[in-house]
Each structure stands twice: as structure tokens, then as C-alpha cells.
Amino acid sequence: MNRRNTPAKKMIMELLQAANSALSQERIEAEVKGVMDRVTIYRVLNRFCEDGVTHKILADDGKFYFALCHSCEEHNHAHDHFHFRCLGCEKVECLQEQVTFTLPDGYRLQNSSSWITGYCKSCA
Amino acid sequence: MNRRNTPAKKMIMELLQAANSALSQERIEAEVKGVMDRVTIYRVLNRFCEDGVTHKILADDGKFYFALCHSCEEHNHAHDHFHFRCLGCEKVECLQEQVTFTLPDGYRLQNSSSWITGYCKSCA
């Protein structure tokens, strides 16, 4: 299944690169208003994930946010840091701070996801 | 708006107390199969939240889980600890470990939510 280079794909990739933060389908749709279908955005984003170009994270608002993979390994996406979601500008950013914890004895870890909501520097 | 004591309310409260963990509507529905409507469960649970008897937390599976308030203050629900969701038995439990972090300068905190998925002692 060879991927093709389409306008939709390019446009969404540019948005992700420009954003420098994780974007939701909703936000992307607002940016490309009328240019492409809602479903196309979802499909392009999910293909990015399949290809290991992005990963998606479910935020504490119940929506998925898509972020470019930078220091991610093939099947081990590195987002074991806190994610901050600004209630003002709705930006989602990866914080420096790593999430650390120790599980009770006998427990096995599969995944962790930590969200902080509040107001970013510009919105506070 | 004076609350009334109904069978549905009693039954759901008993389940929450017996569970000793946070329950989803889905799980409760399975337990009370056929006794009450799906919507009634949601409404009873949400009323508990309004009354400060429970709080609800959105898990990393996109579902709400309802937990009895123990050491919660009126409008400041204390769940600043890690929540563990077992992929085997689907139980959600509050871990001892507190979530700690420092926000970048100028940021304002509103809320945080940390989830760990994996397998509990019995399921591992």
C-alpha cells in the first residue's frame, strides 16, 4: 500500500510542523475550513500514525490530539512526559517534566498518560 | 430541589460502596441488568456528583468513572493521585502515589489527571 502525496496530506503536515504542538482534528478542520472533508482529516492523521510519523493521545477533554514524532522509537512512542492543555488557547504541549511513579508490587505497566489543564503563559 | 430516596439510587450507592473502586456506567449497567434504565444510571451518578457524594473522572479509555468522595473537599475533589486501570478486570483504582510536577513559569494550574494502564496483581 504505497502512500501518495496529496494536497490534503501536505497541508495537514504543514500545519502540524508549524504548530509545534499537538493538534486535534477539530483545530485542523478550523484551519483548513472548506478545503477538505472532515473524514479526510481523520484519515490522513491516522495514516500518519500508522506510518510512525505522528502519534495520537487521548486528552482529558475526551478528544484525540496528534503530534509529530520526534524522539519516538518505531513502536515505542515517547510521550512519558506531562501534557499541558491550555483552557484559553486550547494548545496542547509536551512539558519537559517526565512522569514517574512506582506501581504496587505485582502490577504490570502497559501505558501511562498524564494531563495538566490550566492557562499557559500567554493566557494566564 | 429535594432529593428523593429511590431504589435506583440505593442500588447504585451500594455498588459503589461495595466496589471500593471507581465504576463506569457500563459496569454498573452490567451489574443491575434489566433493573433500571441506562439513562437512570447516568442521572443518578450525575446527581451524586452534583451533591458532592461522588466525583467523575474521564479515563484514558474515553469513559467516565465514578468514585465515592472520601477525602474530598466540597469544591476541590482530591484525586491528585495516579489512577490505575486494569486491562484485565477493568477495575479502576486510586493509587497511593501522588502526582507531582512543576509547571513552567507563568503557567496556571487548573486540574491534572494521570492514568496508568496495565494489569493488576490478580490479572498480571
Added chain:
DNA sequence: TTATTAATGCAATTAAGTTGCAATAATACG
């Protein structure tokens, strides 16, 4: 016992995301 109105059941709606399918358009190949 009766009146008041909170709580319920059922159908319909919302919100975020996915899926089916026919039409469109990248790209590989002669």
C-alpha cells in the same frame, strides 16, 4: 389521602470518531 414535583423510561439527539462505497486522482509502467 392527596398534591406536589423529583425521578424514571423511552425515544431522540449530541459529539467525536469510524466505516462503506462509488468517484477521483496519484503514480507506475509500457
Added chain:
DNA sequence: CGTATTATTGCAACTTAATTGCATTAATAA
């Protein structure tokens, strides 16, 4: 370049978790 192949798209329909509208039922206060 022209054509064939099939990935991608658009649109409608569907899914899942949760909420809302509304007529009916039933707690409880009088």
C-alpha cells in the same frame, strides 16, 4: 505521453458514550 492500477477522497451512514425532551410514575410533604 497515455493508460492502468489502486490509494485517496467525499458523502452518507454508522458507532459509542453520554445527554436531553417529555410524558408518566412515584417519593414525600402537607
